[in-house]
Amino acid sequence: MQKVLVMDGVSEEGLRPLRREEDIEVVIGHKMTEDELVRVIPEYDALIVRSATKVTPRVVEAAANLKVIGRAGVGVDNINLEAATARGILVVNAPDGNTIAATEHTIAMMLALARNIPQAVGRLKEGVWDKKAFLGVELRDKTLGIIGLGRIGSAVAKRAQALEMNVAAYDPYITEEKAAGMGVELLSLEDLFARADFITVHMPKTKESYHMIDAAALAQMKDGVRIINCARGGIIEEEALYQAMTAGKVAGAALDVFEKEPNTDSPLLSLPNFIATPHLGASTREAQLNVAVDVSDEIVAALRGKLVKNTVNIPSVNPQVLSAIRPYLGLAEKLGKFLAQLVGGRINKLEVVYSGELAKQEVASLTTAVVKGLLDPILQVNVNFVNAPVLAKNRGIQVFQAIDGEADGYASLITVKVYSDKTEKSVAGTLFGVHDPRIVMIDGYRIDTVPEGYLLYVPHLDKPRIIGPVGVLIGEHNINIAAMQVGRKEVGGRAVMMLSVDAPVPGETLQEIARIEGVLDVKMVSL
Ligand SMILES: NC(=O)C1=CN([C@@H]2O[C@H](COP(=O)(O)OP(=O)(O)OC[C@H]3O[C@@H](n4cnc5c(N)ncnc54)[C@H](O)[C@@H]3O)[C@@H](O)[C@H]2O)C=CC1
Numbered sequence: 001m002q003k004v005l006v007m008d009g010v011s012e013e014g015l016r017p018l019r020r021e022e023d024i025e026v027v028i029g030h031k032m033t034e035d036e037l038v039r040v041i042p043e044y045d046a047l048i049v050r051s052a053t054k055v056t057p058r059v060v061e062a063a064a065n066l067k068v069i070g071r072a073g074v075g076v077d078n079i080n081l082e083a084a085t086a087r088g089i090l091v092v093n094a095p096d097g098n099t100i101a102a103t104e105h106t107i108a109m110m111l112a113l114a115r116n117i118p119q120a121v122g123r124l125k126e127g128v129w130d131k132k133a134f135l136g137v138e139l140r141d142k143t144l145g146i147i148g149l150g151r152i153g154s155a156v157a158k159r160a161q162a163l164e165m166n167v168a169a170y171d172p173y174i175t176e177e178k179a180a181g182m183g184v185e186l187l188s189l190e191d192l193f194a195r196a197d198f199i200t201v202h203m204p205k206t207k208e209s210y211h212m213i214d215a216a217a218l219a220q221m222k223d224g225v226r227i228i229n230c231a232r233g234g235i236i237e238e239e240a241l242y243q244a245m246t247a248g249k250v251a252g253a254a255l256d257v258f259e260k261e262p263n264t265d266s267p268l269l270s271l272p273n274f275i276a277t278p279h280l281g282a283s284t285r286e287a288q289l290n291v292a293v294d295v296s297d298e299i300v301a302a303l304r305g306k307l308v309k310n311t312v313n314i315p316s317v318n319p320q321v322l323s324a325i326r327p328y329l330g331l332a333e334k335l336g337k338f339l340a341q342l343v344g345g346r347i348n349k350l351e352v353v354y355s356g357e358l359a360k361q362e363v364a365s366l367t368t369a370v371v372k373g374l375l376d377p378i379l380q381v382n383v384n385f386v387n388a389p390v391l392a393k394n395r396g397i398q399v400f401q402a403i404d405g406e407a408d409g410y411a412s413l414i415t416v417k418v419y420s421d422k423t424e425k426s427v428a429g430t431l432f433g434v435h436d437p438r439i440v441m442i443d444g445y446r447i448d449t450v451p452e453g454y455l456l457y458v459p460h461l462d463k464p465r466i467i468g469p470v471g472v473l474i475g476e477h478n479i480n481i482a483a484m485q486v487g488r489k490e491v492g493g494r495a496v497m498m499l500s501v502d503a504p505v506p507g508e509t510l511q512e513i514a515r516i517e518g519v520l521d522v523k524m525v526s527l
């Protein structure tokens, strides 16, 4: 039975995909301190959170059985990705389900800001009919500056255009053509600050975006600018915003998010032209159902080892690419595992070259599979697709990936070369048909070996009275030889013998084989 802990009031209805799995137990958690979460987390295989629960390094460290963390929403800044990745815990999110909710909230905040709606409602509820105090501004013909033109930013742009606003954006990661296709002018940040009457931010909180709107940025803006943040607290420096509002530089601001949440004592809340909501951007019935269903589907897939679409800490692979590379994943991992057992010394470099049909695919996941295979026999920790690249980096192993059109007559070929401080070794593999993996080259020697079970690798000199004695020694230990191939480049030169055996050959037999005249080395490999 796998256990999933669901925090932060994720929609119960949306948990249906999890609830219908008989071998998955869903536990609804109440609000917990970090210490409480640290205490209970070892029991769980999966954790689902919104933004309230902080998945800190301590929580991750304690999570002995955790395989996946699901964020029922977009932003994952409450999850320590570095710690999760190092522990091999997959992090997934639900990036599409609340786009419209956050977009509509942004538009609602902009309109509320322009027409002082929250303040007017407050006065009326106090019994004051005050028409004069709440003179607003129109949106038509005003310039809206959007910082971050992703899912929500573009949906905001579309709605602002319907309100007859001029829409400009700053987003260093999208092309001018893409923005132009939305009828949005892409500007530098300075130009956006200089031109916008309203500014709304829609990017994640990163090192780059943290306090992006600070005193210096505010000083570059138009007098009377209005600012909205329905993305993440911390993008706007709140103290600087407070100063700019009291100085009259900023005519109004609307925040759905604060640097510290919950937040009920921000000085901003005392300003009459400041409005705020308690992180309600995603709080619609529809969005909460969408994100809960999406994240539940992802958790089920992750626990079953199936394709997960919205991975945050490993590259997502689109389904078409995945179906092309999936048959090679096992082979790639075995090539790494094979070399790990052949190469001696401290590994410092790995090269993976893809040829033939595979050279046309996105092969990053195959390289991760090779790294996983290479590290698995070496490390004590659990190596998986999430932590393999980090573990390689931490051990100083440089990983290079290249493509080469020539597949040496095969439909596709994966060639892996490993360098250590003592030696270098290479192996190449292919698939015959769809399900038939083969090692076809070792150190440039042609061979044809099924990468499975126990393999004996014996480089030797190409001369009589070597193959026979090796076979006899193995037979004397009652170990059956299932297959044997020899590869050589020239008669009488060096050659490679590969034997598939039905059981591991004991150490003393390996030593006896090594003593046969002409045998250069002997290694037992288990795949
Ligand atoms: N208030 C709420 O309840 C909600 C908040 N959000 C937040 O909204 C934000 C945006 O979400 P999506 O549009 O779905 O994300 P997205 O990933 O589709 O778009 C983000 C955009 O920001 C751009 N960007 C990244 N760094 C930037 C920088 N330094 N300067 C300018 N642009 C930058 C990216 O190129 C991308 O186009 C996220 O932080 C998310 O957490 C999302 C949903 C609900």
Ligand SMILES: O=C(O)CCC(=O)C(=O)O
Binding pocket: 050, 051, 072, 073, 074, 075, 076, 098, 279, 281, 282, 283
């Ligand atoms: O779950 C929520 O209410 C917040 C959603 C959010 O901030 C996000 O999806 O990034």
